[in-house]
Amino acid sequence: MTVAVIFDLFGTLLEIRNRQNxxxxxxxxxxxxxxxxxxxxxxxxxxxxxxxxxxxxxxxxxxxxxxxxxxxxxxxxxxxSIAPFDDAMIAIELLREHGVKIGACSNLAGPYCSKARSLLPGLDGYALSAELGMLKPDPGMYRSICNMLGVLPEQVESMQVLMIGDSRRCDEHGPRAFGIPGYHLDRNGAGPYRDLISFVQTVTADEHRGLHK
Missing domain, CATH: 1.10.40 (Ribonucleotide Reductase Protein R1; domain 1)
Structure with missing residues (x-):
């Protein structure tokens, strides 16, 4: 049973449309x-x-x-210039309809934290690097968001928490090393998930389809 999904922010839920660096x-x-x-x-x-x-x-x-x-x-x-991707709010609402908790776990500088919260209000947890003083793939980042969501993957076998993001290192391999099944989002289509809708539909579908294996 999937009880929580953790999203990366930039490149996953949010995009910067006018990069100034x-x-x-x-x-x-x-x-x-x-x-x-x-x-x-x-x-x-x-x-x-x-x-x-x-x-x-x-x-x-x-x-x-x-x-x-x-x-x-x-x-x-x-x-x-920061805005949600077209599929971001739809994916979040689909998960909410199924009673799935939603968290954000992302590496970002201080001024971007409040912007992210304002664009994505009401999530169940926000583990943001500038606020925590650590970055993915530090296990502390994944532990922090799990604590916020009330789910610890190493303690609750029947409750599944998943993560998805555009970085293999931080959103796939990092969470997997911590005990969270992580999935890579490639919006260019070079992977199993090119958008959030297909991922969420798989999450909310029959568990026997084998996403978590």
């Missing part, structure tokens, strides 16, 4: 100031619950008032 631009400014770039910078940003100015301070990047205003404008343009 303000945090990458912040790091470029830092590089011009002599700050050594790291492959871990973007992950650090997504585990940091603050805005542009706070991130700049944390990284030791000095911003002029004009640079800060420009970055904040870029951020606002990007936030305003």
């Amino acid at each position: 303000p945090y990458r631009q912040l790091l470029r400014i830092g590089a011009k100031q002599g700050r050594a770039a790291s492959s871990k910078d973007m992950r650090a940003i997504m585990a940091f619950n603050g805005g542009i100015s706070e991130a700049a301070e944390a990284f030791g990047i000095c911003l002029s008032s004009a640079e800060l205003a420009n970055l904040e404008c870029m951020l606002e343009l990007e936030l305003e």
